[in-house]
Every structure is written in structure tokens, then in C-alpha cells.
Amino acid sequence: MDKRFPQYDELDLPKVAEEVLKQWETEDTFGQSLQLRKNAPPFVFYEGPPSANGLPGIHHVMARTIKDIFCRYQTQKGHRVDRKAGWDTHGLPIELGVEKELGITKEDIGKTISIEEYNAACKKAVMRYTDVWNDLTRRIGFWLDLEHPYVTYHTKYIESVWHLLKQLYDQDLLYKGYTIQPYSPAAGTGLSSHELNQPGTYKPVKDTSVVAMFRVIRNAASEFLFTPVENGRGEMVQWGDVFILAWTTTPWTLPSNTALTVNPGLEYVRVITYNPYRKNEKCTVVLAKAALERIFNRGWEYRITTNMEIDAEEDSAWKNEGQNARSLLWGVDGEFYGHQLEGVRYEQLLPYAQPEDGDAFKVIAGDFVTTEDGTGVVHTAPSFGADDQRVARQHGIGSLTLVDLRGRFKPEVTDFAGEYVKAEYLSAEEQAAEAKKQGRDKYLSVDERIAIKLKTEGRAFKVEKYEHNYPHCWRTDKPVLYYPLDSWFVRVTAKKDRLIALNKTITWKPESTGTGRFGNWLENLQDWNLSRSRYWGIPLPIWRTEDGSEEICIGSLKQLKEEIARSVQAGILPADPYAAFVPNDMSDANYDGIDIHRPYVDHIVLVSPSGKPMRRETDLIDVWFDSGAMPYAQWHYPFENEATFKEKFPAAFIAEGVDQTRGWFYTLHAIATLTQDSVAYQTVVSNGLVLDKVGQKMSKRLGNAVDPFKTLDQYGADAVRWYMISNASPWDNLKFDAEGITEVQRKFFRALFNTYTFFALYANIDGFDGTGEATLTESDRWILSRLNSVLKLADASYADYEPTIAARAIQDFVVEDLSNWYVRLNRRRFWKGELGADKNAAFRTLHRCLEVIAMLSAPIAPFFSDRLYRDLKGMSVHLSDWPKHDESLIDTELEQRTALAQKLTSLVLSIRKKEGHRVRQPLQKMLVPVTDAAMRTRLEAIRDLVLSEVNVKELVILDASESKLTKKIKPDFKKLGARMGKLMKSVAAAVNAFSQAQIAELEANGRLKLAIEGQEVELLREDVEITAENVPGLSVASEGPLTVALDITLTDELVQEGIARELVSRIQTLRKESGFEVTDRIQMRIGAGADGPITAALARFGSYITAETLSLTPVDQVLGDPDGLAGAVVHAVDLEDGVGCRIALSRVAS
């Protein structure tokens, strides 16, 4: 037999994927698909570069699947979709990984290991897992040009980045500033705000918080705080020293305090009380009125001033228990506004050092001060807070920076010199060692010891643990400090309006990420801190004279060479270290011949216009700038490929995880806006997280991470991809459950595979070749109509970046419509009789369905659909053109009609079930009452279909209006509600209570007047739904408006036919069990009692039985002694209770 259509024994998706992958590689199918669209309009996709120093996880399968889907879809739609791979190769994660491997810290770099060696190690480390990544990319079927990736450490890439920086510089969008920045002492670098905004950086921590007491110096400005008070004995006394209360959660910054900030517009109060940690020591404290309750909240007792002294003396409990006492006496004595406190001076709290760059220790005003927390007075340490620094600068206040870059106190802080300011910077062992030194069981943090010191000195009013969220370094997990640093910034705030306006033109999937998360981010934009004090990254191309008066930003290697030449000429640089480089030679060899990373680029000293030496600013740039520069740098634009760049900018589509919102999505957007005044991408899909099956984040620590390779091995890429896409929208988090993949495999892929196998089996037998006359039946037209509806929906969904809708529609079609309905109903047409117009129609229809489904599924399941398409059409589906949907083939009426047939069928089957009649037992008739002509027409059309489905001989259509059926009436709320309004409830109640007579009247007249709540309302026939509820005397089932009655009377003839069918079924099973081919002819003999039901059935339906079973035995010889049939095997068969026979079968040699 000619096997035009390959047949398979079983479905093995991983094997299919492997084989198809091999085919792709030998045929270069990807290359062909690009070649095919060489001159087609481009669809531009940007691949976000992964960092190859870590292993890929299952979430990468998700992200890459999404990217692949739309690239494949657009290719099928006739676009040229180039996909250049890329690698993100610089940055902190890589450096920290290398440090760990080499067992060094940042301090060692340049000492125990040269920068050269260190960077070489980074370069090696970063590409370590490229093979693993490439393997994953291939195995999940993500088509990407892995042969020509862009790599961010290549000289060409860096040159493009320099060019971008120069553009920013020339627009005055790059500046150097001394600012307070988030700084990670553990990583040894400042952090940009978007690094701080990585998921999980803000964590709840319990810090020691202190309300410190700053002693006011008495002078003219503060005199009003020193007013004497009456002490209860009629004497006017000075109530102890006067203190300003200020709260902090970072006691380690107190030694660096240089000012106190109050809100000039807020009300403050003077409170007379006692020091909570010093028994019976009077004091006067100043704080915001609104903070009173919070500070004096421990059941501390409020007393009017005059009796306080006496009460305090009498209250021995208070005297002895101090802070633990039930009550602390206090009284408000004087109110004033914050601005009155301005200029008040106080004694330095912890006098370890004096600021040299300005005034200090006085009260200043700042609008940012609130009373939501603390005392309404902000302890101000200009070095460790952005607000602090700004307000201090405004008031000429100096600063103290008593902490070094590793997060340790400087020597001046004698009590704590050299100690880390955060306990988290010490390992458990170090903490234990420190505890020993301290002579304690447990290590006490600097914060805790400062609090103790203040308590003993009588300068603490309140010490509490305070839980709040604090930012942590995204790489080291250690707390961040705010620290004054010199850095270079991109002035993105200057273009804030453009950034916002351009964002509004971007299509975000889902929309809320763009308007909410990203939109809000842009609204609160901060300048982009570009500096990183590290080694492995793109060096900042700015050279400066020592005094900073002259500087130059280099935008190309050519320019650098020219400047070097000038410097050499001026005698500043002995020789050109890049002498080998030839400007304007764009060959890779020329570019790869030099290295412009540190330390090489650091050795270059340029000459300023006035002849002074200029050295490079030592910082690197933020790696996020690297990846944000990929639209330009991947093409070495503007030095090469200008046309290519222009054609491929901006991208039509990008996709990454939501975690990139403030990462890559932002840097792409910022750089494009600032340098091109354009978006970098028109559509962005941000996918959600992949969680484990109970909804927890996957992590190595929890051991619930899923290995992508094992998953692919086990299920094949198609099933994994299909599962991920069909289960939930990409932007919803996916609870990854392997059982879901199994289900997809079983339902969708097996149904599709079985359908194809079925087709191939009979198409091969009949030698179907797609030609010949074809007369489409109603069900052919139906499935083609459904197919076109699905095609239309899938097309629109893919175009709208809604792959889940497409996947579900395709899957439903395959499983329900095609496999469970069309193929099941039409089975006989495929194997019965010779190849003719009808059979041809069946083959063609099924072939078309499979072919289109292969094309629709190709973006999501690229391997299996390619195999399917190749088997059907002999070419790769990925080289095919997306099918056009044919509106004329969509027949809604037909689809509805078939839906009606399906519903009717299911109703009849449910009656059979209820009455205990199996489907093989034919029944005489079914009755369906109808209410209108349209319904009657529909029923006529599906009559044969339904009858054969449910094995009933006759369908009687009853006219519901005339018969004596019991009726049911239901108001149409949508129609009536609008008209009846408030009366609706009563109307509904009245309608539901209608008698059969009333229903009949409404049906007859078309209208009925009702009295509802004293008003007359008119009910029209269209306002209600009238359905038949019952057919007296018959077994009935109904669903909604549809009712079916089944006549279950059995005649002898019906019983015999049932037995005949039963026999056919048994014989077919026996044929199969005996290993006969579907086309084999047989001889048969049946032994049964002479006057039993089987004999009667054989007498009447013998020829039917022999025809169905391909039996050559003459009908009148079938009944006989089974043992008499030569070479046959005899089987005993029970048809139903008490009815049995013996059957002999033998194959006739063909």
C-alpha cells in the first residue's frame, strides 16, 4: 500500500521534538524562513539579553515561548522577523560571582589580584553557561540567531554605548553630582534607584529606635523655652534642663548629627516631665503637639503642672521603678509654632568630631517634616539622608561622615571605632567573636549600644524596637546605607514629560503595567545614577583635569585616537596604547585587537585645551545602560549598519518578565526618548512569575525549582509550551504543575494525533491524493464553518498578543468539534465503500482541518505542528503562509443548528440512561415540541443526524401551541425589566404563577392584560419564554427551552435489531482481538438456540450482520455449528443477561 501519509503507532512528543529539531538543523529551516521573507516588510523584535553566568530556569521557558510565539506568527503572516540573540556580560552579579569563586573581596582587586586578571576572570565567567543557554533555546524551539549575537563586552558594542553617552553629554543630560545615594557597603558600590527597585529589596526589619534628647542652649533665641513653672508649692522653678526630642531608627547616624529639623508651620509644645530613665530627674522637653500621644503613650499619666512635684514625691512606685512605673507624670506647658524654634542651638549629642564645612547644632526648618512618625523633629545627619543633605545645604549646615565606605565607624568615633554600623554586615561567627569581646552572651549591635549609652547619660527619652521596611542590596541581600558619593547622573528628569507622553503610545500587555506600575514610576522619576565604582563594565568615557575645570567626553574610538595623539604630542602620554587600532576600519579583527575596559583605558591620560593632563573618571556605567543601548549597539550604530538600524528601530514587540519593568523596559525607554525622541518599542508583553504548584516562589533554597531540561525531556517542548500558554494569560502568575502538562498532552495532542492517525489510516487505504469530486455534506460544511470561526478568532488573538485565547479556541476545536463530534459522526464515511464524491469530501474536509490547525498551532507548538504539516503537505509549516479565513464558509445558522443537535442528542442519551436502554437498542420515535417555524426548520435539517446519533427511528415534531402538552412560562427579564421597572418583581411573580389556561390565552392572542399593584400592564408574547414542560405518557427531559420526549416501547423487531447490532459489535471486537486487519474478509458461524432471540435476529438482520463484519459466509449458512468451521477460532459470547451464543471466525486469505 502506498503510504502517502505517514502512520505512527504512538505519540511521543519528546521524540517528535527531537526529530523535528534535527530536521530544522539539517535543512536550516529557520534560515529558510528568513530567506523566504527576505523582501517582506519587517516585524522588529528585540531580544533582551540574558546574563549567561547563571543557569536558566523554567521561567525562562515561559519568557522565551512568548517571544517565539509572536515572532513565528508574524513570520507566517508574511513578515521578515530577524531575531538577533544577545548576551548581557557586565555588572555586579558577575563580579560578585567571580569574587566568591576566587575567594576575594573588592579590596583585594588591584592588590592581591590585578584588575587585568580580575577582568579576565569575569570575561571568562560570564560566558560559562552560554552552551547551556543555547541548548535550552534550541530545545524549546525558540528561533533566534545564536550565530551572530550581540555581546555587551565587545569593543564595538562599547563604542556605540560611548556614542550614546556623548549624545547625552552634548545635550547637557549627563552631570556629576555629590549626592546622598543608596550605597551597598557589602558590594562596595552605589546603587541606582532601579536597582533598589528590584523585587524583594525592601524587607521588613526590626531596628532599635531611639527618641534622643538634645539639650537646648539657653540664649535669647531659646529663652522662651525656659519660662519657670509653678511647682505645686506655690514656687516658680526652672523645671530641669530643656531638651528637644528627635526620633531615629538609625541610632548609628546620631554621632553624625549636625542639625534638627522642624516644620515651621506645625504646632509644637513644651512639656514638663521627668526623665524616664533617671528617677526623679525633672526635665522639660519640646516636641510636636501631634506627636504627644505617641510619645507619652504608655499609660503615662497626665497631670496639671501645679501638683506634679508633690505627686512625684508621694508616688514611691514611680521613684523606684523608673520607666517601668505605671505612670510618668507630664504636663503641657506652652504651645508655639515650629518657626519659633528656628535658630535655637543645642549641645552636640555625641561629640566625637566637629564638622568643618559649615554651621552645626541648631534647629532649622524643613517642609518635609511630618508628625506621622516620631516627634515632629527630625534628627538631621546630612551625610546619611537625601532630605537631610538638601535641607542642611540650604541652611549652611555642615556635615559629619563618621562611617567609612565599608560601613564601619571611623577612628574618631572612639567608643565604636572600626565597628560595622549594621549587625547584618557581620557573619554569625563574627558576631559571636564580637560578643566575646564585649563580654556579653549575645552580640549587641552598635545601635543597641548607642541606645544604652544615651540611656545612661540621660539623653534617651524612649528606646523601642521598631519594625519597618528597609532597602537591601539586590545582589548581596545586605542592608543599604545612604551615603554621600560623587556620581555621574543622567538627567532623565529633564525629559520627564516626553517620557510620559511617549509611554502613552506604547501598547502594554497587560495595560495596567504600563499605566500603573510603569506610569507611576515615570511620574515620580529621579535622575539616573549611572556611576558604579567597580571594574568589570563599560568605562565612563569622560576625562577630567584634576581640578575638574576642564573635561572631555569621548564618543568614538576615532576621537579617542585623535585625543591620544594630541596627548602624545604634548608629551603627557608616552605612547599610544591603541596604536594597533586603525580608525574607520570596521573589521572585527581591528576591533578585537584592542581592549577598552579597565585597566587599559585608565592608563590613558589626555591633554586639556589649556595643556593640563586629564584622567578618566574612574567609574563604570550602570549595566542597565548596556542592555538599554542594545537597539543601537547591537548594530554598532552609528559607526556601521545605519540602514539596518533605521529599519529596525523602534521594535514592534518585546517581551520579558514584569521584573524588567523598571529594568530593561525602563532603560530602553529612557535612552530612546533622550537620544531619539522616540519609543524603543511599540508593544511590550510583560509576563508574570512562574510559581510552584502551590503558588510559592521557586527557589533553590526551598527545593521547589523545576529543572527546565528535565521537564522538556519528559514532556517535550510542545506540551510544556502549550500548557504554559493555555493555562492562564502570560501576565498572570503561573502555578506550574506538571500534571497540567500531562493533561494537555492527553487532551489536545492525543486528540490531534488520533485524528491525524485516523485520517492517515484510511486515506492511505483509499489512496486519497486530494483530487477528485467532492460533495460536501452538512457536517462537512459545519466543521469547515467552525474551522473558519476558530481561524478568525485565533488570528485576531495572536495579532492582539493574546495567545491564551488563541490556544484555548484551537484546543476546544480539536478536542470537541473535530475529534469528539465530526470524526465520531463521520467515521463510517471514511471506511465504508469505494472512494467517491462523498468519501472524497470527508477526506478533503478532514485534511483541510488538520492542515489549518497545524498552521494555527505552529506558533505555540512548533515541533508537533511542523511534523503534522509535513505529513499532510510535505513541507514545513513554518514556511507556510498564514491561512486566510473565508467568511463565506462561516455559517452561523449551521453552527447553531448543530449545537441544537448536540443538545438534543445529549438529552435523548440522558433519557436512555434513566430508562435503562443502551444506545445499541433501537427505539421507535422521539418527539420534540417546537414553538416557532425557525425551530421546526432547524429540526428538519438535523433530523437524520440526531436519529442516527441516538439510534431512534423517527423524529416527530410537535406543534407546541396545539398539543395538550404541559407548558412552562418564564418572563424575559431583559425585555420586561426595562419596561416594568419597579413592577418587575411583581410581574415576574404573577407570570410564574400563570395557569395553563393563561399561558394558552397569551399564546393565542399574543397579548394579555394583567393587574399588578393596582396598575394595568400588558404582557406581550415576546416578553415571555414559553416552553413545553411535559409530554404526557412519555419519558421526558428538558434543558432550557428545549424538551425531548422518547417513546420507549419495544417491539419484537426493535429487540431483534438491538441484538443484531450487539452481535456486530461483538464480532468486530473479536476480529480485532484475533489480529485481523480492518480490510480482512472472514468466514463466520454462529451457534445459538433454535428458537432463541439470536436466531430470530439472524433471520431478520443476517445480511446486515454479514455486511458490517465483512463476512463472506452466505447469510443462510451463518447459523450453524461453530465447531464445524474449518480453521476458525470459537468464542463464547454473552450479549445480555441470559442471551448468549458461540461464534466462530476465520480469516479468508486475500
Add this chain to the structure above:
RNA sequence: AGUCCUGUAGCUCAGCUGGUUAGAGCGCUACACUGAUAAUGUAGAGGUCCGCAGUUCAAAUCUGCGCAGGACUACCA
């Protein structure tokens, strides 16, 4: 603390331009079917549609306030 997303059957998800029996698949139970068969059909059990209030004749659907989970934002002294 604020913003956004999510909350529907044991599980995964539809439905959500308001309309009266809230659906599917999986899983479970029972029965049936058998020329695709590790498939399929029918039936059953399983729901305070997260809670409360409001708008409305009518709310899973719209509004407000909560609760839970997640993501994000924040210099929070």
C-alpha cells in the same frame, strides 16, 4: 503607609458592556460505549461567585469599605 493585580467547585480556569438553573476541564463516584480505544458518552456529588455595605426592579458582574495572597512604590527621620 500608598499604588496595582488576583480572589468563582477539591485543583486549573471561563463568565464580569448588570437580566433570574453560575459554566468547562481535571479529580472523585456510578453506569454505558467500543472499526480513533491509556480515547469517549451520560449521570451524580461538589459553589455564602472572599466579606460587608451601597446603586438598581435586578449584582459573580457597577461603586465604596474591609479581608487574604502577590507584585510594585517610598528618604519614611
